[in-house]
Amino acid sequence: MRTAPRRPAHRSARQPDDGLQRERSGGRRRSQRYPRTAELFTELSDASPEFREPWAEHRLKDKTHGRYVYRHPVVGELDLGFETLRLPDDPDQALIAHTVEEDSPSHTALRLLAGWAHETLPTG
Template sequence: MTLDRRAELGEFLRSRRARLSPQEVGLIDHGARRRVPGLRREELALLAGVSVDHYVRLEQGRTLHFSESVLDAVGRALRLNPVEREHFHRLARPWSGEEPPAEQQVRPGLRRLLESSDVPAYIVGRGTNVLAWNRLAAALITDFSALPPRERNLARLVFLDEGMRELYEDWPAKAADVVAYLRLDAARNPGDSGIAELIAELLEASADFRELWNRHALKDKTHGRYIYLHPVVGRIDLGFETLRLPDDPDQGLIAHTVEADSPSANALHLLASLTAQTQTV
């Protein structure tokens, strides 16, 4: 089971047409009733300067042999942001069918870096799999070592573990971010059957995931902040930075940051102290 890129391409383009109105793009709306929201295919083709048949073949995935200039024109007409534009080009390019990706391994040096860090940090691989973590990350989020390897997955945890809903002050925002990143990751790794199976599982098991997945939102994991409601030390406001590995960009080291001398810094220090005590018992 792998990603159906032609279907994904069509759904993505339809979702982006649906969010644009004729008025927004300078077209005259003659008041005729529209069967679907947003721009019609012929209106989008007009804006992009391509024939209607050309655009329809693109949206229906009948061929993946379009020039960069055509893709650029359609992207501009749809007002795609840089992340969406890269995603669109990736989906619309021919794909030869690569070999299934090899299992990801974390270098010993990176594990030592995690262990020496005094902030919660972990490494995420393809399909939001958590590949490695330090003790503070386990104390903050969940004890990954107590989970079967298959369950060490951020998307699975966020949508299938009820405790995650209580951990994040704004769980809907966290859930939306995870889905937007997973969709981007799936397109980057179309031959990864594990990602496709994960998506199928979550579509079946979680109504929240289905609703978010159907939005076709895209977001790369770069930096940001989440507020945790930890059951022991309380509210912790943490930023995060994602560091990509040059020799394996599908691995990202997520390191949290905290404002010095803040209540969150005190809470994090307390969590670290409790974690150290537990380790020595």
């Protein structure tokens, strides 16, 4: 997360989405309890107007589902759905599941990336 709003190459990896930045900024309530998190948000605010503006305006929300579109440098555009699952007794913990539609271009691209990773990553 640290590099995403600060480096232009990382910003261009996602399609513009005002809601995505607001969602990523949603850690304000957690930052008050965790000093290192507060330090990270200060660093991001100092480095990025794309982060600073929604953070300062308190236009923050916790998104539970939706879609992201990423541009991968090798396989191109990936259209991913997501669901965020939180534990009722510990809302700071979350499991985020990403999905793609079967036989879609994104599904094909992810299978290509998975095969490539399997071939290139060391085993054992």
